[in-house]
Amino acid sequence: MDVSVIIPCYNSGCYLGDALQSVAASKNLNGYQYEVIIVDDGSTDKDTLDMLNKLHDCTVIHQDNKGPGAARNTGVNAAKGEFILFLDSDNKIRDGFMARGIGIFNSTTADIVYGKPAFFGATTTPRFKTGEFDMESILVMNHIDMCSMVRKSAFDELGGFDEDRKLIAFEDWDLWIRAGAAQKKFHFVDEVMFDYRITNHSLLDDEDNHCKVVDILYTKHKNLVLDTFRKIGIGYSVYRKDEKRPFRTFFKNCYYKYLYRFINIHALAKRH
Known part of the structure; x- marks a missing residue:
């Protein structure tokens, strides 16, 4: 198995179909094989549960609600792929992302491959600007979305996502900081690789919560920040x-x- 697509799901059945369809639409795989693992993080919504029960062409894992970081870790633990593609249940990948990522992994020493988003949903106004990785920038603000591909061996070496619920919606930021500190290699594809859905209830818009997360991360990575x-x-x-x-x-x-x-x-x- 080449790629494991990990999708955490919590009462998001109304969007999940779009995410799965975008994966299924990946045609230019050049013979590469992929699997889809959905981790139901304790959903209570009947429509979501009904949809999950009808899925037969992917692996569905049910667990008590522990947060998206824990759900992704559960998915990676069950993954058979050499590479991991993290996809949120309300987002969509573009055709060619998987094949492009695998090609880069196989021809370079990259540990993390990521590209640019196209924003849609409640607004198309960009929430962040993606670019080349550098530690100074990532400590100020996260500019790499969760929708990235990671070499599984590198992810395991980093110890996976921090499952602290106070970091919900910012688990990726913490992972990129740790990856940079561990000298993991980032490869930026300067092209749109996925579609990022903006909703009216995003935790990223909560300024008070963002300040609390910054305080947690700066304390956790105190020596690196200094x-x-x-x-x-x-x-x-x-x-x-x-x-x-x-x-x-x-x-x-x-x-x-x-x-x-x-x-x-x-x-x-x-x-x-």
Whole structure:
């Protein structure tokens, strides 16, 4: 098995069909095989439960309500795929995402592959801007969505998602921070790879909750935050000094860009 698509579900049967249809519509798989694992996280909605009971072409696991992080961990524990694709039950993947991700994993040392979202639903206004991974940016704000592909061995090494219910809707942010700290390699695909549904009841819009999550994450990753702050502080200090002495900065940059390189090349030539 190449890919395990993990979908946590909690009373979201009204959207689940769209998510499953998007997976089934993935035609350009180049012979790769995938499985779909849905983890019912203690749903109580009758329509959702009826829908789950009618599914026969995927694995459905039922568990008590423990939160989406725990549901995803349950799905990964049951997964047979070498790679994991995390898909929320209210989102949709684009045709080609799985095959593209597998190709990147097989041709590089990437541990995490992710792309850009297209926003739809209550609004199409972007909630975040996705780009290349860097630790400074990820500590300020999460710019990598849950809908990403992860090498299963790397996920296991990281210990999976933190199942603390206080991190609900932000489990991915914590995972990316830990992955970056562990020197895991991120590969950004600068193309739309999935559709992100915006609803009117998103936890991402709760500013008070967001502040609480930031407090939890900054406490949890205290040493990493402090080290990163020191590096940024040193860089900012150098920038302010250069800003006050523009001519010195100009000649310093010219020296390192041209003269320093010329001197090194000349010295190497003399040795040979």
